[in-house]
Amino acid sequence: MKTSRLVAAGTVAATAVLTLSAPAFAHVSVQPEGVAAKGSYAVVNFKVPNESDTAATTRVEVNLPADHPLASVMPQKIDGWTVKVTKSKLDKPVTAHGEKIGEAVTKVTWTADGKGIEPGFFQKFPLSIGALPEDTDSLVFKAVQTYSDKSVVRWIEPQKEGAEEPEHPAPTLVLSAATEGGHHGSAAAEDASHTEESAEHTDEAASAADGSDTTARVLGVVGIVVGLAGVAYGVLAGRRRTNA
Template sequence: MSAFSAFPAFAAKNVARVSVAGGIAATTLLLLAGPASAHVSVQPQGEAAKGGYATINFKVPNERDDASTTKVEVNFPAEHPLASVMPQPVSGWKVDVTKSKLAEPLKMHGSTITEAVSKVTWTATGGRTGPGIASGEFQQFPLSVGQLPEDTDQLLFKTLQTYDNKDVVRWIEAPKEGEEEPESPAPVLKLTAATDDEHGGAADSATAGAAGAASKQDGAQDGAKSGDTKSETASASGSDTTARVLGIAGIVVGAAGVTFGILAGRRRTA
């Protein structure tokens, strides 16, 4: 066999080796990237504005191949307590809301709040697809929360994810700006700047609009009254002028009559 005839077989073997090596490298990268991207996260529906209310979703993926997630515990930040937390029902899950006494009472809508939510726990009860979050799936847990703080840009929720094999993953590490993401980062809710249409703003706007409309109506009525008064004044003034003209005309006619009578008398005498 010549060197030229053996070259295709040699090249084919090398290509196969490169392909196998590339596949192993790609698989390794996917395995390394999988756990880092499959952490618990929280996102608002729309925006979470400071000082307002928002609906937020905790997204919990299952990162195990041989176990299902059966319990999720979300701890609320004690330094920024939230007095109002309402969970949306999730099929196949039981939810428990835990409240704790506050070190310092909160003022909200004219009321004093002495306790706030410290933890929300979802526990799998079973369903059509089986208990909990199966391998390769994720589940969202919605909450309506408020009133959001105005003195911070984010809220950190330390979360525990429990599997049916009793393993517990603690998503409790705080991400730091400018640094790599930690191995088990806690869910972080980013807050946006406060707006004018937060809770209660619509009522204030409606009240202001009604007051403005009433003010315009009163102004229109006052204008109508003023116009009527001016019309009456103009009418009275016109009547007075007419009377004066007629009076003067009568005097002139009378004087002319007297003069005519005197002249007529003189002619008869002559």
């Protein structure tokens, strides 16, 4: 009896722990595709899981950081969703990368055309953003998730250093150190340069190989002609000796 009670109590405790800890892994988050380097451009994905057992997520609103406005924000088209980009005038224009910004995208909203994100599923919402600021190590995006039953979950609580994760943390994008060259396009240009250089080397090698091949063929023909001449000369000399 004692053993059965202990097993039952352990099962209940384990279930409770799993139930309480599950939401911590199911919050809205943001991750870059590759690297989000300071001063560059990046594609980031907002991952939105459905935490409801009965309702679908039908609307996702992402608010961009006002303290670090981004000059370029472009959403990717997603089947089954309508996207709206909201621009607003900044209270105080800022200068970023030598460009004065007085207006910036402050909010991006996705609204489901159909069922949305059903229970047990998640959806990624990609954005191309930049240029990323160089004077901060992270960007905080506040997100609002709306369900088909009209319930709303606000993922807006900032993570304080040294503190436990809040119940509804705001998606935070960690920025890596600036890459050499600094801005978008440098890597692509470098790859293109390397490709062009490799092509030039390949052409030079091919030309050299063609030249060597042609020379070898000419020398071979000359050798054959010289050989045939030698044979003919030998035959004629033999005939002369015989006649003598």
